[in-house]
Amino acid sequence: MMLIEETAVPQSALPLAQFRAHLRLGTGFADDGIQDPVLESFLRAAMAAIEARTGKVLIRRAFSWTLTRWRDPAVQALPVAPVTQITRLVLRDRGEGEEVIAPDFYTLETDMQRPVIRPKGAVLPYIPSGGTAEIVFDAGYADNWGGLPADLAQAVLLLAAHYYEYREETALGDGCMPFGVTALIERYRTVRLFAGGRA
Incomplete structure (x- = not known):
């Protein structure tokens, strides 16, 4: 089985402004558009991680x-x-x-x-x-960020901020995800009752 993403999430659907505001509140991040490509990469990585963990597609x-x-x-x-x-x-x-x-x-x-x-x-x-x-x-849940469930949107921002804060860290274990993010996405995870059963 092979799943291929045929279309990418457009940049216009990403919450760059919200993410900049989120980082300023937490770390004194400067209001600087120069880092937008870096922020975009962290947002995309966070979305991919949450989609992989939950099996849910965020942006359609x-x-x-x-x-x-x-x-x-x-x-x-x-x-x-x-x-x-x-x-x-x-x-x-x-x-x-x-x-x-x-x-x-x-x-x-x-x-x-x-x-x-x-x-x-x-x-x-x-x-x-x-x-x-x-x-x-x-x-996908929505065509743009405003249409996402609030808890999933917040989970992406928290995880992207975590990636930003620890971007130089190399000692984190595999599958590391902050507790706050895990708690926000837990109800979206698909439960498989029987290993190898109908899915």
């Missing part, structure tokens, strides 16, 4: 997901949430021949934790042996 953008088989031909969970629409489903055989599946044959069940694609008939279209299915979809 397009993704493609390629898989070699359905986990269950009657329902397939998507790898991130919230998914707003499926724009394309393509089956490819071993020789790269492709078949675009019409939306009449499947439906998206939106869910804030685990959106799924279901067949409108009995099963999802058969993936050829040695072939793949590619699902192209849009996912």
Whole structure:
């Protein structure tokens, strides 16, 4: 399985002004636009870390997901949430021949934790042996920063500030995330009840 981000978060959707204000309050950061590219990089890193930890996409953008088989031909969970629409489903055989599946044959069940694609008939279209299915979809809470849940937006600012404060630190352990950030994102983490079970 391979998930690819087809479109990036535009710079206009990033809260650079809020982040500058946040840093000034905490560290006496100067009001200096010269550091905007640096701040942008920390914001993007914080967003990526929180999206990876929660499985939730913050700013809406397009993704493609390629898989070699359905986990269950009657329902397939998507790898991130919230998914707003499926724009394309393509089956490819071993020789790269492709078949675009019409939306009449499947439906998206939106869910804030685990959106799924279901067949409108009995099963999802058969993936050829040695072939793949590619699902192209849009996912994310909002098109801009103002539309995000307040706790997720605050978590990004806190984590980006943490990265900024400790940018020279090399001794932090793998997966280090400040407690305040962990507490803010905890309710968004997807719970998997059975290892290897339906997902």
